Amino acid sequence: MSTSKGSDTPGLRFGVEIELVVKSKNRPHTTFQSLALDICRHLGKAKVPSHVARLSQKADAAETYQDWTIIEDSTLPSNQAENFFGVELVSPIFYLQQPQIWIPQIQETWRILQREFEVHATKECSTHVHLSPANRLWTLREAKGIAKAAVFFERCIDALMPGHRRINPYCMSNRWNPGYSGRSMPQIFSDISQAESSENLGERMCWCSKDSVHAFQTLHEDDFVHPHFRWNFTALTERTRTIEFRQPPASRDAGQTVTWILLAASFAQWASERADLTLDPARTANLEDLHRCLMAGARVSGVSDNMLGLLEALFRGVKRLPVPRYNLKSMTQEEQNGLRREATRMGIPFEKYKELFAYE
Structure with missing residues (x-):
């Protein structure tokens, strides 16, 4: 999303990356490429421009960020036997102050996904937002x-x-x-x-x-x-x-x-x-x-x-969290067992205890 320095127009531009585990409701796709092309086809019918990234080119798959890019994400829980694949949808560059452009595109993309595909937002999936000033670089x-x-x-x-x-x-x-x-x-x-x-x-x-x-x-x-x-x-x-x-x-x-x-x-x-x-x-x-x-x-x-x-x-309903105490990266198994015992003593499920008191 780089750009040359220009006038200091207020506002930001952004790109969003949407990670999902996806399966077609109508076709038994046995490869990611087949599924991705199907997503592209449906988006095209809805006048949402997109393309499928070339294999092994995730780092620069969205070369110009002019349309939506569909990328295979190997970190997500795909299941080829059941036609599920990890999919990352990378948006074009949008300008925050043009909601009449970017909101309808996001809404239409989701409408297609929910109508034509099984969409699973697993814990391994996430949403990333890239940001920069509208007409220049960050100082x-x-x-x-x-x-x-x-x-x-x-x-x-x-x-x-x-x-x-x-x-x-x-x-x-x-x-x-x-x-x-x-x-x-x-x-x-x-x-x-x-x-x-x-x-x-x-x-x-x-x-x-x-x-x-x-x-x-x-x-x-x-x-x-x-x-x-x-x-x-x-x-x-x-x-x-x-x-x-x-x-x-x-x-x-x-x-x-x-x-x-x-x-x-x-x-x-x-x-x-x-x-x-x-x-x-x-x-x-x-x-x-x-x-x-x-x-x-x-x-x-x-x-x-x-x-x-x-x-x-x-x-709404959000409360302040306690200061985290435990670094999960460097904990030994014995230390983790100690956390488990403390969670049991407090009557809190172990995963919930880590979410409250640990950090990664």
């Missing part, structure tokens, strides 16, 4: 503001998410990465301020543990940089030049996809302009502060009143 100052807000409000945003997205190795904690886990919030803010480049900021925000599943997969023996964090800043120096929000769960319908887009964009809009000026790292973030910042960012972005209701709904 380093803006990116630092988003980084500070991301760590400051991390536990508040966690509260808006289902528990499994708080302990997931594909959206690890920026606040508790190996470089920041032993530091106070004022120290983290100071460190972010010292980043000398976008690449250096990405290293600070996305520093991955040698004990992580990613280190095992990539044979890293020391801590290293990796993109699979709640907020991925490594894409700032890649082709897309975006900041990616990876934490939302799988979308189950168009409304949820729109909600996650609005959350990411409103947060980034506010944080890029105001976080460096207004956040006090000596204070503890609360849900009321997050709500106020999101609403301010949404209004600056021109989000309509009826769409603001989607953001408001995220906060």
